[in-house]
Amino acid sequence: MPSRSPCNRLGVQHRVSGIRDSPVHALAWLLLRLCSPARTHAILLRVGAHLAPIDTPDEARRAWRAVARHGTCLSRALAIAARTPTADVVIGVEPRKDAPLFAHAWIEMNGSPIDPSEVAGTVVARLHGPRSPTRAA
Numbered sequence: 001m002p003s004r005s006p007c008n009r010l011g012v013q014h015r016v017s018g019i020r021d022s023p024v025h026a027l028a029w030l031l032l033r034l035c036s037p038a039r040t041h042a043i044l045l046r047v048g049a050h051l052a053p054i055d056t057p058d059e060a061r062r063a064w065r066a067v068a069r070h071g072t073c074l075s076r077a078l079a080i081a082a083r084t085p086t087a088d089v090v091i092g093v094e095p096r097k098d099a100p101l102f103a104h105a106w107i108e109m110n111g112s113p114i115d116p117s118e119v120a121g122t123v124v125a126r127l128h129g130p131r132s133p134t135r136a137a
Helices: 012-034 039-049 058-065 073-081
Strands: 087-094 102-109 123-128
Touching: 012 039, 012 058, 012 073, 039 073, 039 087, 039 123, 058 073, 058 102, 073 087, 073 102
Parallel strands: none
Antiparallel strands: 087 102, 087 123
16 A cells, blocks of 8 residues: 555645644734734744745635634734735724724735635735735735
């Protein structure tokens, strides 16, 4: 029987991605407590440049799911964007009359959200990846 790579077994690739992204996510969470989202993004881009890149929306969605239950939407978006050179971290807000201001962050690649259900509110900030096609816009 031919041996199978551990990454080819069911679910293992998902766990490998989670192992790689969890330390970056923890760093994002910590940095957000110490500095601005823009500064956190800049630092994480330097870290992410030394890791295997995320090149497709499918890979980005898998990485997102690997860290989905931890941290905040902003810490997750910054962590995944650190490894995704063509991604933007987008921050949207929605004022509410009967509740505090609602804010949410998500990832876009090539100007489209990796998960359209994540889009919420009016865009107030966009943190561009180093090779983001929206960078010049």
